[in-house]
Each structure stands twice: as structure tokens, then as C-alpha cells.
Amino acid sequence: MPWPNVLAGVVGSHDLAREVVQEAFARALREQRKFRGDGSLEAWVWRIAFNVALRMRRDLRRVWELDAMPPAPAADSDPDVRAAVQALPPRRRVVVFLRYFADLSYAEIAEAVGVSEGTIEATLAQARTDLTGQLELEEVRP
Numbered sequence: 789m790p791w792p793n794v795l796a797g798v799v800g801s802h803d804l805a806r807e808v809v810q811e812a813f814a815r816a817l818r819e820q821r822k823f824r825g826d827g828s829l830e831a832w833v834w835r836i837a838f839n840v841a842l843r844m845r846r847d848l849r850r851v852w853e854l855d856a857m858p859p860a861p862a863a864d865s866d867p868d869v870r871a872a873v874q875a876l877p878p879r880r881r882v883v884v885f886l887r888y889f890a891d892l893s894y895a896e897i898a899e900a901v902g903v904s905e906g907t908i909e910a911t912l913a914q915a916r917t918d919l920t921g922q923l924e925l926e927e928v929r930p
Contacts, residue, residue: 794882
């Protein structure tokens, strides 16, 4: 299940990510009457999960005074790909994970993160450019 993998990139650990997933699903069940049905249920739950994760990350930053988002794990990728993904800015990293690890459509990602599909398309294009540049740079290094 990709939920903890994606959310670990937001909160910094798989343990915290599992807590986020539990809280998100609990909230979705409690607030199911708020789901209007004009988008996908999965994207609606992702949005709840991201809100929970972002709130948790904000609280952690206050407590520990973190100044950078923790790296997102890419469990099944090689070290160069993992490093390239971790080097992405946080918003690009999240969109990459939702597209390629959670397998959400552009529309579902847009709904989950609260932006337009065009923004998702542009963000993924920028992320691909960044990743290509990083990976090409890795190939050149001895």
C-alpha cells in the first residue's frame, strides 16, 4: 500500500506516516457525509491524509525546530533515483509520489492537493526535468 510511503515523505518516518493513515481514515469515516461525490473518493481521502500529515509536520517543526522537510523514501528504487527524488522540492516530490507510487490520475492529484490539473501537469514536467538532470549528472560522475 503506497499511503505510508508517500506520507512518510511529508512527516519524516514510516511510523508517523502509519499514524497519519489511521487518523485520515478515521476522519474520513467520521466525516463521510461531507463527501459530495463530485470527485473521486480516493482523492478526497488523500486530501484528508495530506492535511493530517501537514498539520503533524508543522507541529513537529514547532517542537523540534526543523527547517527542512524530511526526505521521502523511495523503497523500491535504486540509490541514484532515490537521491534524485529526495532532492526534489517538497511539492514536486509529493506530486511525483502520488502519480508514480500511488498511481493517481492528474485529476485525482489535483483534487487531493487542491490545485488545478494544469498545475499538476506543469509540476510533473518540472519534476521530470529535474530528475533527468540529476540522473544525467550522476552518469557523468566517475
